[in-house]
Each structure stands twice: as C-alpha cells, then as structure tokens.
Amino acid sequence: xxxxxxxxxxxxxxxxxxxxxxxxxxxxxRLGLPGSKxxxxxxxxxxxxxxxxxxxxxxxxxxxxxxQDREVRTVEGLAEGEDRLDPVQEAFVEAGAxxxxxxxxxxxxxxxxxxxxxxxxxxxxxxEALAGNLCxxxxxxxxxxxxxxxxxxxxxxRGGSPEVGx
Amino acid sequence: MDFLRPGSWAEALEAKAALPDAxxxxxxxxxxxxxxxxxxxxxxxxxLNRVAELAEWSERDGRVRLGAGVPYARIIAELGDRLPGLAxxxxxxxxxxxxxxxxxxxxxxxxxxxxxxxxxxxxxxADVEVASTRGVRMVPAxxxxxxxxxxxxxxxxxxxxxxxxxxxxxxxxxKVGTRNAMVIAVCAFGLALHPDRGRVGTGIGSAxxxxxRATEAEEFLAxxxxxxxxxxxxxxxxESVRRRFGELVARAASPIxxxxxxxxxxRHALSVLARRTLGWVWDQYRExxxxxxx
Ligand SMILES: Cc1cc2nc3c(=O)[nH]c(=O)nc-3n(C[C@H](O)[C@H](O)[C@H](O)COP(=O)(O)OP(=O)(O)OC[C@H]3O[C@@H](n4cnc5c(N)ncnc54)[C@H](O)[C@@H]3O)c2cc1C
Ligand code: FES
Ligand code: FES
Numbered sequence: 217x218x219x220x221x222x223x224x225x226x227x228x229x230x231x232x233x234x235x236x237x238x239x240x241x242x243x244x245x246r247l248g249l250p251g252s253k254x255x256x257x258x259x260x261x262x263x264x265x266x267x268x269x270x271x272x273x274x275x276x277x278x279x280x281x282x283x284q285d286r287e288v289r290t291v292e293g294l295a296e297g298e299d300r301l302d303p304v305q306e307a308f309v310e311a312g313a314x315x316x317x318x319x320x321x322x323x324x325x326x327x328x329x330x331x332x333x334x335x336x337x338x339x340x341x342x343x344e345a346l347a348g349n350l351c352x353x354x355x356x357x358x359x360x361x362x363x364x365x366x367x368x369x370x371x372x373x374r375g376g377s378p379e380v381g382x
Numbered sequence: 383m384d385f386l387r388p389g390s391w392a393e394a395l396e397a398k399a400a401l402p403d404a405x406x407x408x409x410x411x412x413x414x415x416x417x418x419x420x421x422x423x424x425x426x427x428x429x430l431n432r433v434a435e436l437a438e439w440s441e442r443d444g445r446v447r448l449g450a451g452v453p454y455a456r457i458i459a460e461l462g463d464r465l466p467g468l469a470x471x472x473x474x475x476x477x478x479x480x481x482x483x484x485x486x487x488x489x490x491x492x493x494x495x496x497x498x499x500x501x502x503x504x505x506x507x508a509d510v511e512v513a514s515t516r517g518v519r520m521v522p523a524x525x526x527x528x529x530x531x532x533x534x535x536x537x538x539x540x541x542x543x544x545x546x547x548x549x550x551x552x553x554x555x556x557k558v559g560t561r562n563a564m565v566i567a568v569c570a571f572g573l574a575l576h577p578d579r580g581r582v583g584t585g586i587g588s589a590x591x592x593x594x595r596a597t598e599a600e601e602f603l604a605x606x607x608x609x610x611x612x613x614x615x616x617x618x619x620x621e622s623v624r625r626r627f628g629e630l631v632a633r634a635a636s637p638i639x640x641x642x643x644x645x646x647x648x649r650h651a652l653s654v655l656a657r658r659t660l661g662w663v664w665d666q667y668r669e670x671x672x673x674x675x676x
Binding site for chain 1: 383384385387407409410411413414415417418419423426427429431455476477478479480482483562563564
C-alpha cells in the first residue's frame with residue numbers, strides 16, 4: 217500500500233509498504249531517515265522515539281498505515297537547518313551524554329518534549345520523562361546533566377528564572 | 383494483509399462484521415509487538431485511530447463514559463480527580479511513550495491477567511460497553527475476563543467505552559515489579575471504597591488466569607466497617623482487620639510460578655499490597671470529605 221504523511225515538515229510518500237510494517241521501518245528503510253534507531257522493536261528501549269502529531273511515541277509500535285495524513289517529527293527534524301543543532305542536541309554534545317550514540321536520537325526527542333512541556337524540570341521529572349529510554353553506555357548521569365543544561369539555557373533565553381542548575 | 387481505515391464508528395463496526403478475523407489496532411502497543419515478532423499474521427488490521435469518538439470521554443449523572451481509545455496519558459492528565467484509581471494504574475503502565483499510545487480498550491482487548499487497568503475496573507464496578515452492527519451491550523467488568531487472554535467479545539464486536547462512577551470514595555492501586563518503569567506486574571491490587579453503598583471493591587492482577595475480585599475479602603471488610611460503625615465514626619482501623627483483609631485477598635488468588643515470581647511470593651506480596659492499600663484508603667477516608675450513607 218501507499219502511505220503519505222508529513223515528516224519534518226515535508227510531505228512524503230512511501231510505496232509498496234507492507235500492511236504490517238512499522239512506522240520505524242518506513243522512516244529508516246523507505247524514506248532514508250535512519251536517525252531513529254531500531255534496537256528492540258517492542259517498545260522497551262525508546263531508541264525509535266519520534267513525535268507523532270506532537271506526542272512522543274515508539275515508532276516501532278505505530279503501524280505505518282496509522283501515520284497516514286499525520287505529522288511525524290524525527291530526530292532529523294530537531295535541528296534548524298543543516299548546521300544549527302537544537303539546544304538539547306548541543307547540550308548532549310557538551311555534557312558528554314553521547315557514547316556509542318545508539319540511544320541518543322530517542323533520548324533527544326524525549327528530552328526535547330520534556331523541556332518544551334515543563335521548562336525547568338526537576339530531577340525526578342527528568343527521570344520519569346526518560347524512563348522509556350534505555351542507555352547501555354553512559355550510566356545516565358551525563359544525560360541528566362545534558363537535560364538540566366538544556367533546560368537552564370532555555371529558561372535563560374526565554375527570560376525565565378535565572379537560576380541555573382548545579 | 384489488508385489495512386482497513388474506518389473513518390467513523392459505524393464504519394468500524396461494519397468492517398469488523400464483514401471481516402471478523404480483522405485485528406483491531408488502537409495504540410498498537412500489544413498488536414505491533416506481536417506483528418514485529420511474527421507471532422501474529424492477521425488477514426487484516428483494523429485501524430481505530432481515525433474513529434474520533436473513541437478518543438473522547440464524557441460525564442453524565444456521576445458516571446464517566448471513557449472512550450476505548452483514550453490513551454493512558456490523557457486519563458492521567460484529565461481524569462485524575464474523577465477516576466483516581468484508574469489514573470493511578472495508568473501512571474504505572476510502561477513508559478511515557480507507551481502511555482501516550484496505549485489505551486484501556488487495548489488493555490481489555492488483550493485481556494492479559496497482568497493488564498493494569500483490570501484490577502481498578504473490577505474494584506470500581508465498571509461496565510464495558512461492547513458494540514457490533516447487531517447492537518450495544520453492557521458487560522460488567524467482572525464478567526468480561528473469560529480466561530488467559532480471553533474476553534467476552536464476540537468475533538464481530540468491538541469495545542466502545544468503559545463506564546465508571548465518578549469516585550465517591552478513596553481508591554488505590556499498587557503493583558509489584560522489578561523497577562519503577564516499564565514493568566509488567568508480578569502482581570497488582572486495586573481497592574475502592576464505596577461509602578455511599580457501604581461496599582468495598584477489589585481487583586487482583588497477575589495472580590490468577592484472569593483478573594479477579596477478592597469477594598470474600600470485600601465482604602469481610604464491608605461487614606466489619608458496618609458492624610463497628612466505622613463508616614460513620616471514621617475511627618482508626620484495627621491492625622487485625624487489615625491483616626485479615628490481606629490474608630483473604632491472598633487466598634482469593636491462584637497464582638503460578640513463572641519467570642517473574644513464584645506463586646508463594648505472589649501470594650505473600652498480594653497480602654502486603656492489600657494491607658497497605660487498605661491503610662492508605664482508610665487514612666484518605668478519615669481525612670477526606672467523602673460522605674457515608676450506608
Ligand atoms: C514496553 C511495553 C510496556 C508495557 N507495559 C504495560 C504495563 O505496565 N501495564 C499494562 O497493563 N500493559 C502494558 N503493556 C501492554 C500494552 O501497552 C497495554 O495492554 C495497552 O493497554 C494496550 O493498548 P493499545 O491501545 O496499545 O492496544 P493495541 O495493541 O492496539 O490492541 C491490543 C489488543 O486489543 C484489541 N483492541 C484494541 N482496541 C480495541 C477495541 N476498541 N475493541 C476491541 N478490541 C480492541 C486489539 O485487537 C489487540 O488484540 C506494555 C506494552 C509495551 C510494549
Ligand atoms: S525499537 Fe522501538 S522501543 Fe526499542
Ligand atoms: S550512548 Fe550507547 S546506548 Fe546510550
């Protein structure tokens with residue numbers, strides 16, 4: 217079947233999609249967007265996290281046909297243009313929150329959503345928001361740091377509370 | 383395989399009637415796992431995401447009609463005050479990503495003994511609204527679970543909604559697992575006090591072939607509260623009552639040994655969950671503005 221939906225602001229079409237195929241497979245194998253990773257295909261690891269109509273979901277658990285006419289935003293769509301990373305991405309780089317990088321795309325989408333929703337999240341809120349994303353390398357401390365950093369910067373640029381994390 | 387995309391509830395029911403083997407897919411958090419791992423190759427998937435009514439809830443005469451397709455995240459955000467027990471259970475489901483997609487309709491469709499909404503649906507005397515082109519029927523939750531991963535749906539039927547009273551007493555849900563997120567229950571327990579009716583509602587998860595009530599425990603506690611005038615006096619609850627309640631809940635279970643836990647552990651953990659949640663609801667009842675007219 218043919219599936220048509222918006223990906224990162226662009227209308228895209230995928231042909232010969234098998235009816236049982238996941239959105240993740242279509243993104244990676246048919247639309248040339250390998251940012252979202254396939255690690256478990258069962259919703260456990262979060263490395264395939266994308267926004268579906270503005271809500272973070274595991275793309276491995278969305279049937280491709282369910283994305284028809286909807287809006288998908290992947291990790292490729294977080295940065296503004298080719299050379300300006302999103303502040304969340306920058307913070308991950310600076311804090312050393314990336315080792316092998318396999319979990320990073322999913323974590324970026326989840327963290328991006330958290331910061332957009334809550335502004336200045338507490339550590340408990342960060343842990344809760346990232347509970348569906350597994351990382352086998354970092355031990356999560358640097359990831360926590362990156363999210364705190366990104367949130368603090370965002371608060372600053374928005375003229376919000378000047379308090380910066382530890 | 384076919385991919386069916388009904389745009390309305392009527393179309394969905396017609397599609398299911400025409401092709402009863404079509405597998406409905408809502409959040410996909412159960413269905414897609416089975417398809418990704420080749421455990422299931424249905425002749426067709428019936429996508430329910432386009433049926434707008436399924437993702438709505440409404441309240442009338444003190445009862446909430448919760449569309450089968452409202453995801454857990456919205457139950458938590460929008461219904462925590464009206465349906466505290468279900469919201470609590472929803473908070474323990476999977477991860478944020480899973481709660482953004484997973485639905486109570488899907489939980490009922492899967493009818494796993496470990497489904498987290500079930501103990502609360504049992505404890506709150508919820509009804510499942512089931513529909514087909516032949517008509518609509520209401521199935522009490524207690525009659526919905528028919529065996530391991532089997533439910534009361536006929537091949538042409540879909541779950542339209544669940545109906546639950548707006549809480550008129552405190553409710554609790556507790557679950558044992560290996561960590562705080564992404565955990566399938568080792569065992570779970572839902573408890574609801576219904577002071578307006580002098581009733582106690584319970585639901586046990588993951589400790590029997592189906593979710594089930596602990597009827598003896600319910601009756602024991604309701605009688606105890608009535609006989610000692612505790613519904614009115616709101617006095618403290620004796621430790622012996624709590625312990626007995628825990629024992630009766632554990633006795634109602636028929637757990638098995640499996641990779642997650644032994645039967646003996648499940649029974650023990652259930653008695654602890656029951657005793658604890660009873661302590662919590664009773665404290666809430668004593669402090670809260672719930673009215674008793676038992
Ligand atoms: C990583 C992970 C963690 C999880 N953790 C939990 C957990 O902690 N607790 C828990 O309870 N579950 C958990 N689950 C299981 C799953 O998320 C839940 O059962 C959820 O409620 C399923 O809802 P869904 O809308 O995604 O269902 P789907 O996968 O779309 O459907 C599930 C079943 O219900 C049927 N169905 C769906 N909607 C209807 C309808 N309206 N009428 C009739 N049949 C219907 C489908 O055909 C299918 O058989 C987890 C799953 C994953 C992948
Ligand atoms: S690949 Fe989707 S959650 Fe792991
Ligand atoms: S950096 Fe390797 S899995 Fe997270």
